[in-house]
Each structure stands twice: as structure tokens, then as C-alpha cells.
Amino acid sequence: MKIDILTLFPNMFDGFLSESIVKRAIENKKVSINAHNIRDYSKDKHKKVDDTPYGGGAGMVLMCQPIFDAVDSLKSPKSRVILMTPQGVPYNQKMASSLSKSEHLILICGHYEGFDERIRSIADMEISIGDYVLTGGELPAMIVTDSVVRLVDGVIDSESHQNDSFSDDLLDYPTYTKPQNYKGMEVPDVLVSGNHKEIEKWRQTEKIIKTLERRPDLIKHKKGYLITKDNKTGEILSVEFNKIDGFEVTPKNDARREDIISVNKMVIVKPSFAEKVIKLKVDKKMRNLYDKFNYLLTTDDEDSTAAVLDEAVRYRGFIIKNYADFMGTKYRDTILKKLGIIINELNIKMNLIYEIKESELSGKTR
Numbered sequence: 518m519k520i521d522i523l524t525l526f527p528n529m530f531d532g533f534l535s536e537s538i539v540k541r542a543i544e545n546k547k548v549s550i551n552a553h554n555i556r557d558y559s560k561d562k563h564k565k566v567d568d569t570p571y572g573g574g575a576g577m578v579l580m581c582q583p584i585f586d587a588v589d590s591l592k593s594p595k596s597r598v599i600l601m602t603p604q605g606v607p608y609n610q611k612m613a614s615s616l617s618k619s620e621h622l623i624l625i626c627g628h629y630e631g632f633d634e635r636i637r638s639i640a641d642m643e644i645s646i647g648d649y650v651l652t653g654g655e656l657p658a659m660i661v662t663d664s665v666v667r668l669v670d671g672v673i674d675s676e677s678h679q680n681d682s683f684s685d686d687l688l689d690y691p692t693y694t695k696p697q698n699y700k701g702m703e704v705p706d707v708l709v710s711g712n713h714k715e716i717e718k719w720r721q722t723e724k725i726i727k728t729l730e731r732r733p734d735l736i737k738h739k740k741g742y743l744i745t746k747d748n749k750t751g752e753i754l755s756v757e758f759n760k761i762d763g764f765e766v767t768p769k770n771d772a773r774r775e776d777i778i779s780v781n782k783m784v785i786v787k788p789s790f791a792e793k794v795i796k797l798k799v800d801k802k803m804r805n806l807y808d809k810f811n812y813l814l815t816t817d818d819e820d821s822t823a824a825v826l827d828e829a830v831r832y833r834g835f836i837i838k839n840y841a842d843f844m845g846t847k848y849r850d851t852i853l854k855k856l857g858i859i860i861n862e863l864n865i866k867m868n869l870i871y872e873i874k875e876s877e878l879s880g881k882t883r
């Protein structure tokens with residue numbers, strides 16, 4: 518890969534290109550990186566590269582000619598010309614990964630007030646490294662170069678960036694090194710267990726938890742994972758996974774390949790959490806039923822009484838079918854007892870209403 522950087526300050530790149538991974542990548546001929554002085558391409562006899570803005574206003578504006586000519590002389594059909602500007606597309610890891618597969622990048626660094634708007638016409642792409650304004654495009658160009666170079670094949674061990682933050686829309690898992698105990702802070706047991714399967718599982722879960730805690734925006738839109746936590750204790754109460762192409766699930770007692778099934782959604786719920794949620798729902802419904810029951814004490818309306826009786830009978834059936842196993846026996850028995858009383862009372866009331874009705878009818882016929 519080749520990267521050409523157009524700048525008014527090529528010396529700014531000296532340190533950047535002569536240290537660490539970028540330096541090694543250049544030495545190992547994985548990349549060739551050159552910072553070119555825009556001024557060298559100026560046709561002006563004083564090597565002028567900028568001028569005042571039309572219409573007035575502060576600052577100097579980079580002129581078209583030196584930049585058009587520089588790009589012309591460096592460009593080939595495989596080049597991607599990129600303008601560094603705070604008005605560009607916000608830069609991210611996916612863009613870095615895509616750029617790392619290019620053969621040739623030309624990065625244009627603006628300076629001062631910016632550049633002549635017509636320079637946009639020669640760019641294939643405009644990149645912003647964030648919603649803030651720097652004095653020039655040199656640091657943004659270094660950021661893009663650094664993030665791209667480390668992804669070029671053979672520059673660093675691919676395993677070390679596969680798990681990096683953002684590579685799968687998740688933040689990286691927590692890492693630790695020696696000593697195992699530092700000022701009372703212990704390395705998690707699983708990491709020293711030697712059980713690689715368990716370590717992998719732990720890391721995957723930690724990635725999800727960390728992302729949900731720190732950058733939920735990265736995965737929220739995908740509805741991929743939803744973790745519900747107890748606000749007070751921070752304890753994880755449930756984990757919900759949604760995946761378009763499904764999760765493979767291996768039945769535990771028979772791990773043969775053909776037994777693997779694929780599911781699109783998994784919800785893992787702590788029993789105590791399920792109990793709490795069900796309790797909230799049941800209590801609300803019971804309050805509603807009591808309100809209706811109390812109202813019926815003030816009326817002998819047959820239809821309303823029949824409707825509430827029907828609702829209570831149905832709700833008892835619903836609880837037995839759906840909630841009974843998750844409610845805890847004491848709470849379940851209490852609720853079923855209360856519903857039994859409501860149903861019993863309403864049955865008595867219905868009988869009374871019928872009796873009154875019948876006696877009224879027989880009175881009329883007499």
C-alpha cells in the first residue's frame with residue numbers, strides 16, 4: 518500500500534513515521550508513506566498556496582492550483598483521494614478497515630480557514646475525525662494513516678485486531694497482566710483457570726456488557742443484545758439476544774452436529790427477576806380487579822357482574838397456565854386464594870341477581 522499526504526507542514530510527519538508500528542511497516546515494505554509539501558506544486562513565483570476569501574472574512578484559504586496539480590501528478594486509476602475536513606463523514610473503524618484494502622491513498626490536509634470549495638471536486642471521499650476543529654489536517658491524516666496501516670495485511674498479527682473495539686460493533690473485553698493481585702484487586706478467576714472455552718465465553722460476555730454500559734449506541738440499533746440490570750446492585754437480571762441469522766444451539770446430552778438447532782432469539786432471565794416482573798404485573802392486575810369488584814358492591818347490574826366474573830375466571834386460568842411456575846409458591850397460593858374469593862363472591866352475587874330477576878318475573882305474571 519502507498520499513502521501520499523499533501524501538507525503545508527511535511528516535517529510534522531517526521532516523528533510519526535519514524536516510531537513503532539508505522540516505522541516497522543515502512544521498513545518491512547508493507548507500506549510506503551510520503552508527506553509532500555503542497556508549496557512545491559505552486560506555480561506562483563513566490564510559491565504562494567493560499568489567499569484571502571472572496572466576499573471577505575477572516576483567515577486564508579488554500580488555493581486550487583497547487584492541490585489540483587499535486588493530486589494530478591500523484592494519482593493513478595487505483596488511487597483514492599481523501600480530503601481531511603471537519604465537514605466530512607465521521608471516521609470509524611469500518612472505514613479504516615475498508616481503506617486498508619486500497620492500493621493507494623492520497624490524503625489532503627487543509628490549513629488556516631480551510632480550502633477553496635472547488636477542491637472538493639477532486640476528492641473521492643471527505644473524512645472528519647470528530648466534531649471539533651483542529652488547526653490543520655495533519656493530525657487527522659496521521660490518525661487515518663495510523664488506523665489504516667495497522668490493518669494492512671502482515672503489519673500486526675491479525676488476531677490482535679480481530680477483537681479490537683468496534684471490529685464487531687462491540688468494545689474490547691477487559692485485559693489483565695501480572696501480578697494476579699494488585700493492591701487487593703484480583704484478576705478474574707476464569708482467566709487463570711486455563712479453560713480456554715470458558716475464557717472465550719467470558720470474554721464474549723464481557724464485550725457485550727462493556728458495550729452496553731459504555732457505548733449502547735453501538736449495538737442498540739441492531740437490537741442485538743439487551744441486558745437488564747438492577748439499578749441499585751448492578752446485578753444482571755436478564756440478557757436478551759436477537760440475531761437475524763440465528764444462534765446455533767447444541768443440545769447438551771448429544772452434541773452431534775446434526776442435532777444443532779438455530780434460533781433467532783434467546784432470552785436468559787434470572788428466576789428472581791422473572792418473579793419480580795410477574796409480581797409487578799399480577800399486583801397491578803389484581804388492583805384493577807379489586808376496583809371493579811368494589812364498584813360492583815354499589816350496583817346489581819347483571820352484565821357488569823358477569824363481565825368481571827368472566828375476567829377473574831380467565832385471569833385465574835392464565836396465571837395457572839403461564840405464571841404459576843415462576844411466582845414462588847407462597848405468592849402464587851395467596852393470589853389464587855384471592856382470585857378464588859372474588860370468583861366465589863361474584864358467583865353468589867350472580868345467583869342473587871337471577872333470584873331477584875326471577876321473583877320479579879313471577880310477581881308480574883301473578
Ligand SMILES: C[S@@+](CC[C@H](N)C(=O)[O-])C[C@H]1O[C@@H](n2cnc3c(N)ncnc32)[C@H](O)[C@@H]1O
Nearest residue numbers: 601602603627630631645646650651653654657
Ligand atoms: C481550522 S480548520 C478549517 C475549518 C473550517 N473553517 C470549517 O469550519 O469547516 C483547517 C483544516 O484542518 C483540518 N481539520 C480540522 N478539523 C478537522 C477534523 N475534525 N477532521 C478532519 N480535518 C480537520 C481540515 O483539513 C481543515 O481544512
